Amino acid sequence: MRCEAGTYDGGLTRVAPDGGMRHYGVAEGLPAPTVLALAVDADGGLWVGTTKGLARQRGAGFEAVPLPGAEGAGMVYALSAQPDGLWVGSALGVWRHADGRWTQPAWAPMFQRPNALLAIVTDAQGDHWIGSQRGLWYQQGEQAPVPVPLGGPAIPRAISALLGEKGDALWVPVLGRGLGYLRSDWRQMALFQGPEDGLHGAMYRALGRAGDGGVWLGGLGGVVEHLGADGRIAPLTDDLLERLRSVKPAAIAEDAAGRLWIAHRGGLIRITGDAVDEWTAEDARAPVPPGQVGFVLPARDGSL
Numbered sequence: 001m002r003c004e005a006g007t008y009d010g011g012l013t014r015v016a017p018d019g020g021m022r023h024y025g026v027a028e029g030l031p032a033p034t035v036l037a038l039a040v041d042a043d044g045g046l047w048v049g050t051t052k053g054l055a056r057q058r059g060a061g062f063e064a065v066p067l068p069g070a071e072g073a074g075m076v077y078a079l080s081a082q083p084d085g086l087w088v089g090s091a092l093g094v095w096r097h098a099d100g101r102w103t104q105p106a107w108a109p110m111f112q113r114p115n116a117l118l119a120i121v122t123d124a125q126g127d128h129w130i131g132s133q134r135g136l137w138y139q140q141g142e143q144a145p146v147p148v149p150l151g152g153p154a155i156p157r158a159i160s161a162l163l164g165e166k167g168d169a170l171w172v173p174v175l176g177r178g179l180g181y182l183r184s185d186w187r188q189m190a191l192f193q194g195p196e197d198g199l200h201g202a203m204y205r206a207l208g209r210a211g212d213g214g215v216w217l218g219g220l221g222g223v224v225e226h227l228g229a230d231g232r233i234a235p236l237t238d239d240l241l242e243r244l245r246s247v248k249p250a251a252i253a254e255d256a257a258g259r260l261w262i263a264h265r266g267g268l269i270r271i272t273g274d275a276v277d278e279w280t281a282e283d284a285r286a287p288v289p290p291g292q293v294g295f296v297l298p299a300r301d302g303s304l
Contacts, residue, residue, distance in 0.1 A: 009033050009034050010023070010025075010033060010288065011023055011024050011025035011026070011028075011030055011033045011035065012024040012025075012030065012035055012038075012048060013288055013293075015268070015279070015286075020285075020286050021279070021286040021287065021288060024061070024062065028060075028061040028062055029055060029058070029061040029062035029063050029064070030048060030050055030055050030062050031050045031052040031053040031054070031055055031064050031073060032050040032051045032052035032053070033050075034050055034051045035048055035049070035050055035294065035295065036049050036050060036051060036075065036076060036077055036078075036294065037049030037076055037077065037078050037079040037089075037295065038079060038295045038297045039079035039080060039081045039086060039297070040081060040297065041081050041085075041086045041097070042081065042085075042086075045057065047065075047079050047086060048062060048079075049076030049077065049078065049079045049088070049090075050075075050076060051075050051076075052073050052075070053065075053066070053067075053073030053074065053075075053076060054066075054067060054073075054076050054079075054088060054090075067088065067090060067092065067095050067102070068095070068102045068104075069104070070090070070092045070093075071092065072092075074090045074091040074092035075090065075091040075113075075116075076088060076089070076090050076091075077089045077090065077091070077116045077117065077118055078116075078117055078118050078119055078120070080119065080120045080121075082120065082121070082122040083122050083126075084096070084098060084122050084126060085097055085098025085099075086098070087117070087120045089111065089116055089117030089118060089119075089120070089132075090116065090117075091112065091113040091116055092112055092113075093108040093109055093111060093112050094107075094108040094111045094117050095108070105139075105142075106142070106144070107139070107144040107145055110144065110145065111130070111132055113133070114133055114134070115132050115133050115134045116132060116133050117130055117131070117132050118131050118132055118133060118158065118159060118160045118161075119131035119159065119160060119161055119162040120162070121162045121163075121164040121170060122164075123164065125140075127139060127140045127141065128145070129148075129162055129164070129170050129182075130145055131158075131159030131160060131161065131162045131172070132158070132159065133156075133158050134156040134157075134158070135147055135148070135150070135156055135157055135158075135159060136148040136150060136159045136172060148182070150172070150174050150180060157174060159172060159173075159174075160173075160205065161173055161205065161206065161207045162207075163207045163208075163209065163215060169181065169182060170182045171207060171215055173203075173204040173205065173207060173217075174191070178191055178192050178193035178199055178204070179191070179192040179193075179199065179204055179217065179227075180192075192227075192233070198232070198233035199217075199225065199233060200219075200223050200225060200233075200235050201217070201219030201220065201221065201223035201225065203219055203220045204217045204218060204219045205218060205219070205220070205248075205249060205250060206218030206219075206249040206250060206251050206252040206262075206263075207252070208251070208252040208253045208254060209253075209254065210226060210228075210254055211254050211256075211258055212228070212229065213228075213229040214226055214227050214228040214229050215227045216252045216253075216254060216260065217252075218249030218250075218251070218252040218262060219249070220248055221245060221247075221248075222241060222243075222244030222245045222246065222247040222248075222249070223235070223241070223244075224236050224240075224241070224244060224249065224252070224260075224262065236271075237274065239274065240271065240274065240276065243276055244262070244269070246266075247262065247264045247265075247266070247269065248264055248265055249262050249263070249264050250263045250264055250265070250293065250294045250295070251263040251293075251294060251295050251296050252296075253296045253297075257272075258272075259271065259272045260272075261296045262296075263293040263294060263295060263296045264293060265293075266280055266281075267279050267280035267281065267283075267288045267293055268288055268293050268296070
């Protein structure tokens with residue numbers, strides 16, 4: 001199994017099947033050592049978003065990729081491979097790369113910082129759900145995106161993760177409120193909130209697909225839960241939760257072998273059944289770079 005992990009201040013790290021680490025930084029062509037986003041496009045190309053612009057893997061290294069029409073190399077917050085191309089959310093707006101060329105939607109300036117695009121999901125009709133620094137949006141056809149009410153006080157809430165489902169439904173972590181589920185008509189949202197709905201956490205930053213069709217949730221205090229396709233919520237075992245208590249998950253993913261990977265401020269964790277493997281900056285054999293590991297990326301073949 002292969003795992004690629006983006007870090008804050010430590011560049012990009014590839015985890016080999018034997019647990020060995022290979023690091024990529026500015027010397028290997030990355031524009032900056034802080035990685036904010038990772039994605040693999042339809043052709044298998046690896047793209048990296050950094051605090052100083054976009055890069056694409058070329059051979060054993062990386063090359064900077066300028067965004068057409070952009071004034072300088074802005075911070076790249078999000079990369080998302082969707083059926084209609086690779087979407088780039090930058091401090092300078094939104095771009096899409098498809099069929100070897102770049103385009104910008106007319107509404108791209110709406111998503112410049114401080115409302116930068118952080119996540120995007122394309123539905124079966126080719127329309128888009130967008131998570132930004134100031135909330136959730138829905139975009140249809142050529143129309144400009146419209147805000148989607150999330151309930152509660154009308155204050156901006158950053159939406160940094162979205163997870164689409166078959167039938168065009170959507171999972172949305174809502175800061176301070178729990179986990180929202182929007183149906184395909186997006187007119188009604190069911191909210192999973194607190195113990196009364198079976199949740200053990202209140203703030204979820206990481207969402208990932210589970211191999212059984214459910215969803216993995218990663219919350220503060222190491223609260224990792226599995227939401228099944230039938231709506232049932234199950235946390236990890238007490239022993240595993242105790243082991244994770246000091247962890248703040250930034251990303252979570254299940255690989256093809258059913259192992260759960262958790263990226264966090266202190267490094268990288270892999271859970272196989274009841275066994276836990278961990279890589280930190282102090283690891284004598286295969287250390288990860290110092291700083292937060294912010295992303296884990298599933299490979300095209302289903303591995304991680």
